[in-house]
Amino acid sequence: MRTWVLHVDLDQFIAAVELLRHPELRGRPVVVGGDGDPTRPRTVAATATYEARARGVHSGTPLRTALRRCPDAVFLPSDPPAYEAASARVMAVLRDFPADVEVWGWDEAFLGVRTDDPEALARDIQRAVRERTELSCSVGIGDNKHQAKLASGFAKPAGVHRLTGDTWAEQMNHRPTDALWGIGAKTAGKLAELGLRTVAELAAADPAGLAGRFGPTNGPWLRYLALGKGEAEVVTTPWIPRxxxxxxxxxxxxxxxxxxxxxxxxxxxxxxxxxxxxxxxxxxxxxxxxxxxxxxxxxxxxxxxxxxxxxxxxxxxxxxxxxxxxxxxxxxxxxxxxxxxxxxxxxxxx
DNA sequence: TCTGGGGTCCTAGGACCC
DNA sequence: TCTGGGGTCCTAGGACCC
Structure with missing residues (x-):
């Protein structure tokens, strides 16, 4: 038996919770955000169902833009207490497994597990979550949190995916640097100026050069990410807000x-x-x-x-x-x- | 696309002290 | 008169994430 890090990511969490409360809206474009008034300026969508996404409405789209693009969408107010409650039910399911559970926001958790068959455990988790909460999740399997987090993204929707040190290079080397967890558009742009566009190129970069451009901590850390390394410890003690x-x-x-x-x-x-x-x-x-x-x-x-x-x-x-x-x-x-x-x-x- | 709200961590520069 | 180096605290901003 060996240890694994699992990343459990609920699929379309907010939209899924809303569709449980409003089953008649299933299959329709639904946009959640603000107080549900799409004419209200300076308000953006918290999330949108697949049907709405197909019409160009995504999380972050201003509601007035969403209304223009998708006039027949149903607009629902955001209801954080309801999401909090649904999240707590899911986390309770996860804690029933023989695993260390680190909650990571409403709709994500890392699990530290010991097993010979992480895929089977992942499927068990998905089944339990579905049966007890009617919610769907994707599960990523990795040697550390970074790998597990990326793997759950590849698993979406409702799948299971394994990304470990053994398969890191073949799965990640060809991807752009902003595929890594922690590299966004700005950093990817700066890396591109250095001629570093792919994960493989970043992994092979000179750490001293990166330190000079991005600072003594961040520079080497970027290369570390490109090598598929990351935190492997799942912390179960409650987070103390800063x-x-x-x-x-x-x-x-x-x-x-x-x-x-x-x-x-x-x-x-x-x-x-x-x-x-x-x-x-x-x-x-x-x-x-x-x-x-x-x-x-x-x-x-x-x-x-x-x-x-x-x-x-x-x-x-x-x-x-x-x-x-x-x-x-x-x-x-x-x-x-x-x-x-x-x-x-x-x-x-x- | 006229751009929410709530977090985390890092960096750089200046003040101040020894 | 001019010149140090190190440590710590504070401030403002940037980047990223959900």
Whole structure:
């Protein structure tokens, strides 16, 4: 028996949950996002069913664009508590297997397992999830999280796929660098400027050259990704959030300084209440302002000591706001809190 | 396509101190 | 008078992910 990392990825999670609640919509183009009003500006789709995707509507498409492209689509409001509940049911199913389970958002989890037949286990997991939640998932099998994550993508929809060190080169070498988990459009573009377009080319690149271009940590890490390496440890201890934020895009730009300050105060009070509710103290406050048409700037204030006092946090947010030049219309305001982290537990000292 | 909301981590530069 | 190197903290921004 050997160990494997499995990545379980629910197929079309939000849309699938909505179709369970509205079975009559099956087979129709459905778009989920915002409050479900497709005429509302500055709102985007959280997800879209296959029928809607075929009409050019994807997650991230503005709802007004979606309405233009697909006037007969059904628009549903986003309902996070419902997705939270469905996710919890799925994770409970996964935890019934003899596996370490690391939850990775609503619709994903990594499992650390020991077995001689990971495909059979993957099929068992899919069957259990389907029987107990009526949801479909894809399962990737790898030696580490990176491989398993990519494999579940290849398995979609509803499939099982194995990608390990043994088959990495044959499966990945020909692909563009942004096929790797952690390389997006920007980094792929910079790599292309260096003549590195494929996974194979990146894997063979000079680490020192990459470090010079992307920094001492990121540079070598990129090559590491291209070699199919990655974290293999599945962590079952609960994640401790680093911070929390609230932001709002306004339907119409704000220009009145008093109104802007009032909005920042409200967001700061919300963020403080969230922190207090989570039993966490705030050490730094960041104010985010997105000016029209789409220029985003931040200012932050480090607090003298960790706090959950709303007046202190609000004051710090208003201080940060005062450092902006508010001479342009504002489309978004946000307030973020960095949390004090628990003291690191000491491991064996050298 | 006129571009949500909520996260994570990394980098670079400056201040400050020894 | 001019010149160091290292460490740490803080700030702002960028990139990526779901």
């Amino acid at each position: 911070g929390h934020s609230r932001e709002t895009t306004y339907r119409e730009d704000l220009t009145d300084p008093a109104e802007i300050a009032a909005q920042i105060s409200g967001l700061a009070r919300q963020v403080t209440a969230d922190a207090a509710g989570a039993g966490r103290a705030i050490i730094r406050v960041t104010v985010k302002v997105r000016f029209a048409p789409f220029l985003t700037r931040t200012r932050q204030t480090t607090l003298p000591s960790p706090t959950t006092d709303p007046r202190t946090v609000t004051g710090a947010a208003l201080d940060a706001l005062a450092r902006f030049d508010l001479n342009r219309p504002v489309r978004l305001l946000g307030v973020g809190a960095a949390y004090q982290m628990p003291a690191r537990t000491r491991t064996a000292s050298p």
